[in-house]
Amino acid sequence: MIEHDIITLISQTPELQSMRGLFGSGGEVLCRGISRAAQPFFAALLHQMFPERPIVVVTAGVKIQESFHQDIETWLRIERPGELEAKRSKSQASVPLSSAADLGLSASLFYPAWETLPHEAKLPHADVISERLETLVALSSPSARHPQAAPLVITTVAALMQRTFPPGMIKERTRVLSRGDRVVPLDLIEWLEEQGYEPEAQVTQKGEIALRGGILDVYPLTSPWPVRLEFFGDELESLRYFNPNTQISREQIETITLPPGGEIATLRRIMDSPDAGQGTDLGESSSAQTDAGKVATGQFALAALVDYLPRRSIFLLCEPQELHQHAVLYAEQIPANDPFFLDWTHLLDQLSERGMITVAVSEEEPAPSAGVNPLEPSPENPSKVSPASSGPQNAWLPFSSLDAFRPLGERSPEQQIAEAQRREFFNQLHRWLRQGYAVHVFCNNDGERQRFSEIWQEYGLGEAGLSAVLAPQRSEASPRPSSLTSHLVTHLGGLARGFLYDPAKVVVITDAEIFGRYKVQRARRLKSRHAAAARSALDIDFTDLEEGDYVVHLQHGIGRYLGLKILPTGLGRKTANPSVEAGDAEQECLVIEYAASDSDQPPPKLYVPMTEAHLVSKYVGTGKARPALNSLGGTRWAKAKAQAEEAVRDLAGELLTIQAARESQPGHAYAADTPWQREFESAFLYEETPDQMRSILEAKKDMESTKPMDRLICGDVGYGKTEVAIRAAFKAVMEGRQVAVLVPTTILAQQHSNTFRERMADYPIRVEQLSRFRTRREQTEVVKLLAEGSVDIVIGTHRLLQNDITFKDLGLVVIDEEQRFGVLHKEKLKLLCKLVDVLTLSATPIPRTLYLALTGARDMSTIETPPQDRLPVETVVTQYDERLLRDVIQREINRDGQVYYLHNRVHDIESVAMRIRSLIPSARVIVGHGQMESDDLEEVMAKFINGDADVLVSTTIIESGIDIPNANTIIIDRADRFGLSDLYQLRGRVGRYKHQAYAYLLLPRHAALLSDVRKRISAIRQYSSLGSGFKIAMRDLEIRGAGNLLGPQQSGHITAVGFELYCQLLKQSISALKGEKVKPRVEVVIRLDFIALNPGEEQRSQGEKQKAETSVGKAELEINVPREVASYVREPERNLKSQISNLKALGKAAAYIPFRFIPEAQHRIGIYRKLAQISDKPSLDALRNELRDRFGKLPAAMELLLQVAELKYLASERSVASVETKEEKLMLMRNNDYIMLGGKFPRLAKKEAKARLAEIKKLLLAL
Template sequence: MPLRGLTEVIAHASALEVLAAEIGSGRAPVSLGLPRAARPFVLAALQRHLQRPIVYVTSSVESSRIATDALSNLSDAPPLHFAEPNTAFYDSVAPVREVIAQRSVVLATLSLRADHRPPLIVTSPRALMHPVLPPAAFAQNTRVIRRDAAIHLESALEHWVKIGYEGEPVVERIGAFSRRGGIVDVWSPAHPLPVRIELFGDIADSIRAFDPGTQRSSESLTQIVIAPLEIAEIGSRQPETRHQPPSGKLSSLLDYLDDRALLVIDDEEALREAWRTLEEKAQRERETLAESGMTVDARAPYISWDEFTTARVRVQTLVLGQSEAGTLSAHPLARQFVNPPHFAAQITPLLDYLKTQHSADDSIKTVVVSRQAARLAELWSERHAAIAAQTALDEPPSGALTFISAALPAGFIWRPEAEGQARGRTTTFILLTDGEIYGYVRPEWFLRTRARKAAPEKAFADWQPGDAVVHEDYGIGIYRGLVRLTVNTGTATQPVEGEREYLLLEYADGDRLYVPLHQLDRVSRYVGSDDARPPLDKLGSGQWERAKQKARGAAAELARDLLQLYAERELARRPPFSKDTPWQIEMESAFPFIETDDQLQAIRAVKADMERPQPMDRLVVGDVGFGKTEVALRAAFKAVQDGKQVAVLVPTTVLAQQHWNTFTQRLAPYPIRIEMLSRFRTSAEKRAVLQGLRDGTVDIVIGTHALLSQEVQFNDLGLLVIDEEHRFGVAAKEKLKRLRTQVDVLTLTATPIPRTLYLGLSGVRAISRIETPPAERLPIISFIGPWDDAIVQQAIRRELDREGQVFFVHNRVQTIHLVEQKLRRLTPEANIAVAHGQMSERELAQVMARFAEGGAGADRIDVLLCTNIIESGLDIPNANTIIVDHADQFGLAELYQLRGRVGRSTIQAYAYFLHARQSPMTPEARERLATLRETAGLGAGYSIALRDLEMRGAGELLGAKQSGHIAAIGFDLYTRLLANQVQMLRAMRDGAPLPPPEPKAVTIDLPLTVGLPESYIGDAALRVQLYRRAASLNSEEEIRAFEAELEDRFGRLPPAARNLTYQLRLKLLAHALDAQSITTDGDRFIIRAEAIGRMDARHVRRLIGEDALIGRMQVTFRRYGTPEQWKQRLMDVLRRLTEIKATLPPAPTRPKQSAHSGLAALATPAGARLPPLTQDHG
């Protein structure tokens, strides 16, 4: 909730009004000497008084984000953040587009000087040091397109590319544009949303903003401003030009400020030191490049501190903290603020303090701003109900105690004594935040800057020509792309040539299958149990139906086993765990991060399981760093509160150490004994731990498989947490299986479980998925190219300069020490350690532990040179650069996993995938690396690169026994079969109605031109995605929404597109009728459906016309009139037949027929030009 009411309190203070008047008259003091906590409040209040553009410069990237977050809550208009490029000054990689877009928004706002509210801009030294496009060039390259005005589109698009825009099929980010005939989408940094321009000839007939997530238009606009993207030089956007900046004066953000602007510096001394430090690092980078023989320009590519101080002379400046020269005496306003007490997560002293203050003085205003506000208000009401608390905030009245759920960096006590005495009153204002209550605050910054929802068709964007796919009725084939075939859209006597688009699949022996567009929902991408290319099915052979039947049987058997296990768990009993205690609430309140929605759902599910009388057996799935450990930690604390012991079982000693560190740090304030059993403990320490487990003095023990040995005896074990169970041996798994019937079990895994399987197992396996990355994660910058000594040297030194660590992966043990020598020569200052699978287990564990701990001095490992043994479960936030040597020799999933070792904190991470310069890459390797580059963003974990990992997750959950069936029919179809069997068996067990069978394929072959013409949507990949979406539509409402979206995005629907949606409507009715086909023969329609044979023929004839001929399983009737007339008649007939079917009794069960009967006629010999358009060829 915005906290503008707090700003209101300070804005009315006489000392603040005096300060605003001093600034307005140019007589403001050099610096104010304000305490840090008061600065965002004073700045927000000044903005309200001054109504001038303000640029607020903090001393670091982190402090600029914290300030932006605080001001978002306090100021009348949200501040703009002038972001720092996530690259170094001499980097060979360009900044990510999101950063360029953020900076462009600020420049556009200042350059255009629109009539809206003057902006408040927050920035940091790194952001200011990077040069920008000169203001004159920015203005010269800005264009305005007005509604009803002429526009030369070709010239406009050419200019957009010149000023940094990129053409894309779908516009989802700032700086992108897309052209589709007479419709152009573009997202300018001058607008909060992308804009759709619809042309009538050369006139901009319509200009509309649209939602990038739904791609649907919203408000109409009178004009759009096309502003340049923030780049140092127009037309020069290549990364290699970044080493060769223009020789003249560089422009900075300050050049965009007019004489009305106010430059506000947080702390001048800290700013100068930070700026000088950045300059020194840049100079070291420059020297490194020069040493490696790379040419660098004489002019440094950044704004120096001296240039900044010169430029700011013409802008009025105010320092909130201390100026560089220091301050003899603080401003009167600053003397009114003092620091509040701190409570170190002790809630009782906090509540007592609040009671004491309000009991002593009923004029005090107290506001508690906390992420745990609701819990604190509840505790206050329980203990001190006499003093009412409120949870809403305008300007708090005297004597009020208010709890607000939000985040602020720090609190204060404000005593405006002087002005209170002058006005005959004194009021003390107390602000407490999570900083004072718990010791730290996690700002909301990243929650507001998350990527928007992807365009709707992105869910269908995983097909590429050459991929193996599965057709539910015909088996495994190769997707060859879209093809257009000529068809007769007239009659037999008056043929008319038309076109239809089909999906072309290739099968064994070169046979081809042309899949009609309305049947694309029956085709899915093949995912098997390994990387091997699957054997193709032969059309008409029956092998596909046999494989499917075997898989169906195996799925039914597995479903029965799962239901049996579920039933046994339901019968077991143990006393339920207690509801959350005050300590539980206090401990959870001290979590220094903002929980994601997925994480909160998992926590609630685990607690609900523990509070039931049946033992818990829950699986929590989520990538490393997504918050699984916190789920386990809260469950462990809950168990200990009830006097139970907790065992945390992990596969490696390094992970045991990591978990032990986490648990001891989080639970330090509580009387809980946490121990570890691993090879790192001495014999005496182990004996003490074992004794503590026996007598109950050890509450939580964390260890490897040694925890399962006979010598480990628990006094009262209540919860077992298992991390990555699949990495334990057979004997360990058998013991775990026995334990599951005795204690609560919480299993954690980083291997993703696919959504289809997750949904299919709901109700028989307790699974929680944490899919949302932590809010503060940044996308990893990936570099792919040939080995270059200078790049490797620069990458390592950049990481060491920011006190980070580096993974260097070289997967050949025979040559790993040669690479070590080379790295020592390139970076002699780095402490390098080697790790590979041929080392002794103890030696390897010690190296990994030293790297994970970070450390300092001689013990610190800067660069870990290793094979691909990097622990998939390791979470090392300080390691944010990974270099992979010979990356072309790794599989896609391996590369994705390796990249995932970095980028686990708020720090920008880098991944370098290098290949040998001399030897050429194979086409497959080139494609793998290209795919890796495409899946660089957050959330890419469930895209193409993660399919192999999902398969592993399926194998872990379902067992290796099922992998053969998965390989035979593909993962997607197998999981749907399993889900169907689970639903059916559950319904039979519970006496509920059986789920309806999945609709069978329906053949619709009508004399119509069907599809999305290339003139309407030129991009073939986008057409495939839209076709797949269309085939998956399941209601009239969805079809109408799809039509409206097409018209909005691409223009008026052409006849072929209208025929496509007409076919989709026929398909809905055909499914309701259980029809097999809707075709024509000459001038007659033929509808085939089993239900027709059970209908009264005379009744059918009366309803649809005397020309109807009713057979045993079909009805035929004449096709006459215009296409629009006969299309309407066909629709009406289908509706009437569906209504009749609804009145019939259920059909008797018949022996199931093979879906492959008559398939031989559908195979097209290799080289044949056209298929016979019969049955499933459409």
């Protein structure tokens, strides 16, 4: 195959062929002249030349490791095209595995270092341990890997210096389960706990297990998904992957590999045990090899990665001088005699003693004064390479960099310069082809490949070359013809940079050289094959109720929440006698306290059964003042609701008038996507998330309509809102219209300018910037070009709103972080945006924006799904401690990362930077703040973005939208001085990449005592999960109060009924005024004398049961009681059996969620909440399937409860407000009148509960 040409052709050159002899004798080989871009290719080349030998590629740090891993994967796919895919599809058809590495399905293995410091008690992230164990399990079971290909491992200096399990212990502590195996579930649980797995109520993270009856959920560290094991007795009946977010099963699998549940923690536990090492097989290598990696700890021995490899394995040391420097720096952090670490020099010595081959690869050229090296080609015979007599054997392999032909700076040049550079490089490509070179072009996707062919044609470089690009050869290998077309081959694959190998006349070109990408974008390395979807933005979730919080009951008004209690059901809704007799039935209730009608009386309490918990929501008012409690049975609540409903009707009318005025103005309707638009979108280097794609389509649909677009894109920090704006901007430019991108800060303007330019580098689009980072002369020139129409996209701060700015044909305005603009700026924005399309981006929307969007007065798209590989930011709240600061910064530097240190006081910011320099002398610390000269600030930010500094000490200039993927730790000094949304935005500066990110909030001692500070800080820690922006906005609203969000005339009504109910009323009013026919949901009362809805529940009299309102909006049914409140509720075991016996004696059946079926209170509450929201058959079937999947076979009581829920939604659909039975008589009430058949109540013929429910269902369906 022609794809093989590049590897086969180079491997057959005399220089490479002569190296085979060097590798046969072992020892050390020094290969000079191999540029960094070609070093991954050289590893793949050795892998093809010596397929039977394991190869370990050693890099200096994790950034180079990840880049090399992607490049090597690309080369191995080309080396073995179709083989991996065929093997993967075959295994997935028969035996889906716990990890890609288990059968060599991944072309290489990735072995990272722990990201923690050597002396830290902190454990590494689960994903790091997962990748390490995946490698160790694969190496300890070589028969499981591909028989023709030995493993190729990519690792770092630090990872090689870290010790781990001995090979024999990995085998002992790894277990494979298959369908049909005989396993005792409790024995398996015990074994898993011994391996370090943590029992949890619900499995959501790697290393967790949960047992529910005959179902065991486990999340192996090497598995892409958690696994659900279902047992029938002791037989493993079923294995299936499930989604950790929805807890719903995905697909059946046949087998699963269970490795240890941890590494460091498990090893420490084994080492501390009294029988450590007894009977442990340390692996075959331990007796035959000297102890490079093993160290005795009592009777137990740790090992290193080298202990997993056989003799004659090849170690490829990339840039040995850099490796040595990193090893020295890392060794300085290791405590003396630490058993978990290995000396680098000692390790290198042991490699040669074990018969390993070390190949030092360097891009440096051989010294000219050294004379002719015996391993280098001699002038007489340039292809001859002869072995050296002693010492390291040397070779010179001229894999040259392309920097001389295509220099790429740190920043994008001006458009004219970039175009000239690209034209010259394409001319050089043409020259290479004429000289007989084979040119291999690597594009990330079809969009890039198509654009490459267009540029080739635009430059008039010949149809022959173009045809090769458009139709890349994929036929069987054949001798290369001399024609131009055979020399140009395109490939789909990601490479960092290209290189040139003159002896074989081969050139490798990447997208970096083609399009002049000054900043290499890396495709993410997937750690797990799913991304956690956040809670729907439209499902406002007032969670985290605590005792003492104010709540709103839909029927009774504002009360104080006192917690969850277990009560005898016979007591009714209000308290009578608090004593509980032993025989009474019990049920779980929320307890709400209301105002006493008489000051002499104690406050009455309302006990709300869990089946009615959907009527309760959390109270948020307009300020910090405490609301007045309503009294049970009083009229004040009904009056407040009626007044609020009247007020929202007026407000809804005003809002819709504004919206209608905008819709009545004609706008520009864009045409459908052009071919360039499709190419541009397909050239996106990442996979769009479903929400991101939906938002893009909605924005483009708005642009194609005659109505001017006014769309809000809401998405959490780092979720891809900018890409939506970029595609909309591209669409506008394609029709010759101009785009203005308005941002709140100069730094964000600079970043967006870089992003837009880089993304559009392939197209003739002019992007300019207007901010104080541009000189007055440059700004004047841009303003002039804008008016002439020569600038397509301008990105700027409020400078864009000044009077001298005119556009020739403005078509789209993008506003980033709208809430950060002041009132005057917003008024000018209204003038700018009068008849053009407007796209607003926001991460933490101000509540007014949020609720107007949710209530239909504004178009809104939400991006709730995080990009793949994104991890939640770990948030640590602590008092200032210099030792902690030193460790935090050093840990980040160790993994080649960068740190933000936020200090929001300019007067002493330099002294803070000096203190950091004294703590970590090796750290490169720079300072940036808004009072600096614009040139100085621009230089500081450029240094940090380009990776020329480790720590940026700055003020809040970094708050808005700064995206530096390499910065993954932020330290916020005096976090008590920031609001919750501010803290959330600042924390969003990190966690933009696949590594675990950290946010440290530093507090002074006294601040921890302040109530508001405590609430803010606890909320920011609590909302560390992905997609918490909406929760943050609501929690901030709760702490500060809703204030004057909707104008002063509305504040009183918000205070009276609470913010959530107010917004629900506003939603209903807008729907009504828009003429939308929304059928009100009828709240159905079920009274069945043959069913008890709790174990042993006696039917309460009609007088005790207060009538529910007949019209309850769907949004009013959405509440959630948190686990913090519910977790103390325990199963009332003592009376369960007697209660069920009493029911049978009374001829009743129980319909409830049995405690044994779902033991955790928070899960039962969640299911009751879902039951209350069931509105049709699909949602009922989905819940039944979920219960069966998660908890096993449904008990009879649960089946009956689902049947009752079905009756409720059927009755609600038919406006039946009450379903009641008295003996055989069925009473259905609709419109305050009973439904009769032949002038009589319908009669039930069946006796058994299940059959009776079926009869009622049949009658309801007939209505």
